[in-house]
Amino acid sequence: MAQKRKLRVLMSILRDKVSIIKATLSLKRTAASSVRLTVLRATAAAPSDAAPSEDRLAAVLLLGRGCRITARSCVAALMDRLHSAADAAVALKCLVALHRVFTQGTFVLRGQMSFFPGNGGRNYLNLSRFRDDSDPEAWELSSWARWYAEFLEQTLIASRRVGFYLCGSGSPRRCSTGDQVEKVPASSNSELLIELEALSSVLERVVEAPKHSEQLRSNDLVHEVVRLVREDYGATRSEISPRLAGLEERLNGLSSSELTQLATVLTRLDSCKDRLISVFGNRKNNDGLWDSVADLKTKASAEEERRQGWRLVKKETKVDAAELALLIGRFTESRKLYAAPSPSAASGDGFRGLDLVPVTVSTVG
Secondary structure, eight states, rough: HHHHHHHHHHHHHHHHHHHHHHHHHHHOOHHHHHHHHHHHHHHHHSSSSSSOHHHHHHHHHHGGOOOOOHHHHHHHHHHHHHOOOOSSHHHHHHHHHHHHHHHHHHHHHHGGGGOOSOOOOTTTTTTOOOOOSSSHHHHHHHHHHHHHHHHHHHHHHHHHHHHHHHOTTTTTTOOOOHHHHHHHHOHHHHHHHHHHHHHHHHHHHHHOOOOOOGTTOOHHHHHHHHHHHHHHHHHHHHHHHHHHHHHHTGGSSHHHHHHHHHHHHHHHHHHHHHHHHHHHHHHGGGTOOOHHHHHHHHHHHHHHHHHHHHHHHHHHHHHHHHHHHHHHHHHHHHHHHHHHOGGGGTTTTTTTOOOOOOOOOOOOO
């Protein structure tokens, strides 16, 4: 198996070398071939356990400072490289490059990401069926590639929901706290709930991360993936907190369906707590997110119980009113039935509604 893996890596390296040489020596050197060459160098198969170098990634990001056509060619080249990759390490390097485009690329470069997925199914990056079975390590790296693609996909979806790109604290693209303060009050209840659901889905993707095996503990490529995800995780948390605070202020004004929706999202968030703490530790809980989730969950439950009690009181009140009306009706009928004798009683009409029964009384002499 190890021999098979070495042969597979060697073949990947040779293919990369051939592609780079062809792009370099091409007589018809075009802008597209130059872009492709930059992408190939940033995602080269060797070394298989190393993350893309910073200078290679910087060259990819530099492509976004040109015209829109160059930016489109860059993203297309990365996607083509990703979807044609048979090597798990190459797939992960492509995803790392796309992640950097997403968090640090220019507006034009990042905007090209919206032209994909096309028809890739549930997974935006179309890696749900990716498998590299050349050896156990490659098989394990494949699971990391599938998970990482799903995480990036959900982060892109959440970014569209909140209206700006989510990214780690090291990126200048991150939304400022002042923007958050202004955006949340201006959003409707339904908008805040939709955004909160999307952000919660990002955390749910994080907790699905594969566990490190002994083989991958020293793998720099996996460590780089974890580092990038950790930064975006922190940025996502910072967007969840103000939305929880905003919904807490509006708790009494939420409709019954909105209150149920909020309770569902809070339950989902709460289910992520233990796994996230085990992965990232308590140092990522300085914002008190889990306390806010637990507190709002308690308040939402109390509000739901209050409303159920009120609905029950109203229901009982309606029942009592109906019974009272029925009793009043019966009493009215009774009054008609046992009414006092009318003036015509003297003429022998007797009591209305009653049959007169003659009574014989015997006297004792």
